[in-house]
Amino acid sequence: MAAKTTWFQTTAIDYPNSRPHIGTAFEKLGADVQARYRRMEGYDVFFLMGNDENTVKVSKRAAELGLDTQAYCDDMARQFREVWDALDISYDTFVQTSSDRHKQCCRKFIQKVYDNGYIYKGNHEGWYCPDCEEFKSDKVHGENAGNCPVHKKPLQRRSEPCYLFKLSAFADRLLAHYKENPDFIQPDSRRNEIVSLIETEGLRDINISRTGEAWGLRIPFDEEFTIYVWFDALLTYITGIGYGDNEATFRKWWPADTHFIGKDITRFHCALWPAMLWAAGEEAPKKVFGHGFVNFDGDKIGKSRAEELKKKGLEYLLEPMEIIRKFSSEAFRYYFLRECPYPSDGELSPDRFIDVYNSELANNLGNMLSREMNLVWKNYSGKLDGTADKVPEAVVTGLNLAEFVATVRGHVEGCRYNLALQAIVQDFLTPTNQYLETNAPWKLVKTDKEAAKKVLFNAVQSLRIASILLKPFIPRSAEAIYTSFNFPTPWAEVKYADATELKAQSEDLRVTAVITGDKITPLFPRIG
């Protein structure tokens, strides 16, 4: 048997100086849908996530709390994973950059780049604040009349030895790479941004070392220095699959199929990262996808808005776990995937959240399951005798199932999740409700029980198809729907291809869901 096609994807790794928020959750969700979809389609998937811990901010935060930095990082990693698990993010590995393994592997990479001649010693000159113990940008210097915005003291011009990475040497190769691989940066708007940035501003060599830090990763050839966080963070993507200590697994997965990242860090992933890899003699990743942000009232949701949200009684919006608890992880997933376009920005609105949930999950999908199951249950004791080996008829007239599935598939692969869900609801579920209305099996059953049975047999297929298509989006609910009937293919094995045609099954169609009492418990109870 031929080896399965591999699919290696990552999300950005997060700073654990505060708990995960809606924005970081949004990123993981979009990546999760892709991972789940690829697994369904038979790919051998490896999904990497992690935390970016080797930064001064993290050690400062730990110090503020009076904690050992490592202990702090480990606890934050636990908290992050708790949220990702609650959201059913199906990652395969979670890298902590403070781990010894990651550091050792990084050092090998850095040494290699150094040996290849792409790292050299120089001087870094800039505006330094002794109290912050860090350099400030020219912009900050200019905007604050030469003072530190935090300490309100004059910034000092300072020059210190440092190591620089020859990023400038890769400008032409990067531009050529973008041109030859139009899909390397997605969506297109992000690519245009990077191309024009490099074409107009060019690339400068960057300082990749820091001095005087106790926390961080030592540069292998000069232990006095620690490495610039980005140079270490990006390496997670390869140390997590064995770079430096497991050549076989590294070769199996690299190059990455997609790095999912926020649009703000596109340049690091599209310019610095490929250059680093090339400098070490490795291939660039196949694709970088810069997703959009989630806003609230037009602005990003951050700590800075905590007070404002608290006044409105909406502080729970800052905490993904609270939203999950208040509603459910499936509702959380559905809202962001349906309402916020992954490639561009979206909006989080509590009212809209309830709106989307009620109209699409409760009233449409959930209610359809209830009514169909109930009709089969009450009128046919849960079993449609004689339907074995019968091919169901199409319910949605004018819809070519194969084309429809191809459309949804295209949206999923292009990360246009909102459009995929829109198509499923509008072009498939709503017409199924119309079909039921037109054929009124609840009325027909009184005059022609066989004809009504046929209508139900056909209509139930819509639940099968919809649940398959929805599997990457709302895995738990989709499974609940699918396993409510005795559809032949085991849930774990269904593929999008199974949704492309109406086929006969060897057994009579019957309800397999456990029904207690005489009322079916709603899958998505209305909220609000």
Place this chain on the structure above:
RNA sequence: CGCGGCGUGGAGCAGUCCGGUUAGCUCGCCAGGCUCAUAACCUGGAGGUCGUAGGUUCAAAUCCUACCGCCGCAACCA
């Protein structure tokens, strides 16, 4: 002239790349139908000069130009 995005009925969006059916969808509102279902479902209706002004064209929300307004980013904020 730093880069980029947005402006479509009360609200939120799709459509714009590759101009062309009565400008589509969700919510809300009004009227009706149905009653199997989660007060759900279905049908119909009111409501839009598609930011403004020009231009190209037989035809423009869609292409071109200018302008107005809003918003992000600018090298450790997803």
